[in-house]
Amino acid sequence: MPRILSNNVVNSKAASLFLLLALSFPVFCLAVAEHQSGFRYEAPGRNTLIPTNREDSSRRKENPVIPGDLADPSVIRKGDVYYATGTSSEWAPHFPLFQSRDLLHWRQIGYVFSQTPAWASASFWAPELFYWKGTYYVYYVARKKSDGISCIGVATSKDPAKGFTDRGILLEFGKEAIDPFVIAEDGRLYMTWKAYGLDERPIELLVARLSDDGLKVDSAHYTLLRDDEKKGLEGQCLVRRNGYYYLFYSVGNCCGRGCSYEVEVAQSASLLGPYTKFPGNPVFSETADWKCTGHGTIVTSKEGKDFYLYHAYSKTDDVYTGRQGMLGELRWDAQTGWPRIRPLGEKAGTIKNFRDDFSKTALSYAWQWDFRNSAPRVKIEKGNLSLSGLPGVGNRTGTVLTVRPLDGDYEISTEVANHNASLKGLVLYGDAGQSVGVGVKNDTVQVWEVKKGERSVLQESVIPRGEHLQLKMKVEKGYQCRFYWSKDGNTWNPLKTGEVYYNGEFLPPWDRSPRPGLMHQGAVAAPADFSYFEMRYR
Known part of the structure; x- marks a missing residue:
């Protein structure tokens, strides 16, 4: 049977739903790139805004493992080390990069891009980390300078701490191609993405095969899932368990005060489908303290447990602290095979000044x-x-x-x-x-x-x-x-x-x-x- 390479486990990202009127904003990519080339950043330490202390508390709650605005988080494991990144939108440098050895305590080690890629103008969304044959990849979304269309780009690195080299546009598809997710299957690479989000037709999650070097689309595309209910469909990731493929995806409104995100799952005996939705959907939604949960990535820990790194808004601080990086554990039902996601019950942490x-x-x-x-x-x-x-x-x-x-x-x-x-x-x-x-x-x-x-x-x-x-x-x-x-x-x-x-x-x-x-x-x-x-x- 085909299998997923263990070091790549699963990922997903994205933030879109609304069409940003990117062409109405002035763009200064060349000036910024020239400026950024002269920037240097200090080694990670206490000034990286990631808390490292935990204090005892009788009240247990799910606490962000990467606090602050980090939408559409992606995570992979290579050996004993985990890497994570997330949407940076209009902030530069692009896509903050974090490292951890336990999925709970993270430190920032840099950025994916210290310079703005030459082809891109805005909306740096949903970076997806992947490891394949000795190379780290990041598949990401940005708007093209020439027309403002969101495309999927790709960049590579031998050492994430030293940044990534952009390889340009991988996929331009209609009015919008966002939320890339890559999986290895039978020694081949496949990429899924969200399409038709700006068209007068149902959104679809599509898949196509990539070249062995991961830098080109190498086949026609196929439909994994279609949003006939028109409730939103994006932020997908895939994992294979017990002979089935499980497609996790987010539905609803991703962002802002009116957000309604939650996570659903569908199952198939084949990577290319057809997929059957879980009758008990959603498998994950709001909790007592957090809302609009979704757009996450699955990673298997060193101990063999499956975890879901996702984003959510605090019900206390809401949009003023953004979509924060959260961690949940996947529990697989022994009888039905369907999963549930249980948010971690970590003790509340100390935020460091x-x-x-x-x-x-x-x-x-x-x-x-x-x-x-x-x-x-x-x-x-x-x-x-x-x-x-x-x-x-x-x-x-x-x-x-x-x-x-x-x-x-x-x-x-x-x-x-x-x-x-x-x-x-x-x-x-x-x-x-x-x-x-x-x-x-x-x-x-x-x-x-x-x-x-x-x-x-x-x-x-x-x-x-x-x-x-x-x-x-x-x-x-x-x-x-x-x-x-x-x-x-x-x-x-x-x-x-x-x-x-x-x-x-x-x-x-x-x-x-x-x-x-x-x-x-x-x-x-x-x-x-x-x-x-x-x-x-x-």
Whole structure:
């Protein structure tokens, strides 16, 4: 009987459902690629925003193993080491890459791409990791520069920690090809994907054979499953157990406040189908604390157990922390053969605070930026981060460096040198047209917002020019903001915006969480100089 190669076990990814109007956004791939080629990142350590401590708690709950926004996660095992990645959407560098030895404790080791692939313009979704004949692969989704159509690309590496080399577009299929998943069968490679999501016809999950090197489609395509019920169909992965193929897939709305994701499964005696849906579907849906579960990958542990790495929204913090990386265990019914997914009951973990003193010569892996709307220029020297950049047309926010929030309640602070006419400070960033922050400019400190592309100053105070100033933002529930400034870091002066809290409910884009960080708006020759950035969770 055919079998699946054990080291490749299963994967899946994707985030789509809505058509991003990618062509309406300015694209700066060449500028960013040129800029990124000069970036260096520090070795993984405490500044990677991944908690490493666990504390005792009498209340048991399923806790994210990779907290923060990491939609459509993919995982593989090679020997004793697990690798995981997930959607990065419009953030660069693209596709954060994590490593673990137990599936529970992860550290970031870099990114799949430090430079934007030459053919791609936006929407970096659903990367799928795979290992085959001594080479690591990542099959991923991005929009083509020429027409904005989502295609499936492929990249390879001999060592994931050293990044991947892009091999270009593998598949362009109609109006959209997304959510690749690759499986090895009888010594051959097959790729499944989602098709017709933007057509006036039912969505289908398709499959085709790949070339032996995994870089070309080598056969006609076949239909695995069709969405005749029109409830959504994507984020698939395959595994073979007990003589049958099990096709796991997500149904419903993937993203945002109105999400409805859950996981179903279908069974077939043949890889190419036909597939019969489980009469007890869904096999996995919301829990007491998490909602919109789905788009995951199955991996077999060193001990022979099957686990499902998937994403879900916290019911507490919702869209403000995004779709987080969760782990569940597959349980196979001994009588019927059908699976169920049981979320892990790990004890609640301690989220570690993040501080960057810019004491190293390279940028921490924690930082990302909106590559479509700015090309950051960064210099780190003697405990100082110098930030400027080239904002795109229509960018009313400026250049930002951001980090992933791991919880909805936190405060961020920094010290900035007030020695030029640029606006520089802290930001909570949805995208270039939706943001809020506190910053220093000339002899004023101001709270500002960009809402629906329109920029306005909400509050400002006069301060002495020519000295360092400390700034702070307190955030509750992911969107309720308060703003402060201080000369010495001890006495904090509030900048009130008319309400107890500034309401940032409008900030989240449809597919990702808002992110806190540092910002600069002004001339490249007048950069923002920061001596530290700290993020403390409450």
